[in-house]
Amino acid sequence: MQNNNENRILAVIKALERNNIDGIYAEKAADIPAIVERMLFNGCVITAGGSVSLKESGVWELINKDCYRFLDRNRQGITPEQRQEVFRSAIGGDFFFCSSNAVTENGELINVDGFSNRIAAIAFGPKKVIMVVGANKIVKNTTEGLLRVKKIAAPKNCVRLGIDTPCAKLGHCVSLLKSNNPDITDGCNNPRRICVNYLVTALQREKGRITVILCGEDLGY
Secondary structure (H helix, E strand, O other): OOOOOHHHHHOOOHHHHOOOEEEEEEEHHHHHHHHHOOOOOOOOOOEEOHHHHHHHHHHHHHOOOOOOOOOOOOOOOOHHHHHHHHHHHHOOOOEEOOOOEEOOOOEEEEEEEEHHHHHHHHHHHOEEEEEEEEEEEEEOOHHHHHHHEEEEHHHHHHHHHOOOOHHHHHHHHOOHHHHOOOOOOOOOOOOOOOOOOOEEEOOOOOOOOEEEEEEEEOOOO
């Protein structure tokens, strides 16, 4: 008998598919690299967002193989100018890898970015977008998804990246001190704030361009 977690994931996959987004269930994080490898081809051009989920699942190690042309935004010695070029290269790439800040039960993808290269690539450009998403990121609706960013994703990522924002100190967005249901863009005025641009993907016009691999285990923030 399927457990409740698996049933919920399979229901989300059906919702994603109604929105022209492919969904794949992976019971364990260790299953994901093999799923991804079947999608790739020798010499394909790959870019990726900064993602803890990609590293925890082993996908980051996979796409670094010599048989692929991985444009690594974090390679040793990269200059800020070269990093920007990697961001721009995603537009014409074969694959863009990332996670999603949240996935709703209605099959919507919720993402918030600072540099915004990730949400730009999700919205348009790369031939294929592959998202690796843990069960911990499934939410009821867009309201819960945006609150998840303010309560979990943004604070933890600011701590990870060493960004001195109020949420890194508080453990949640400063807007939650005033309201349990703040406006989408409510937050701090810190110049290094990572909640800059917001993207809700309600439907993918090009069927199958986006694939979400939903894992039965928790991954990332």
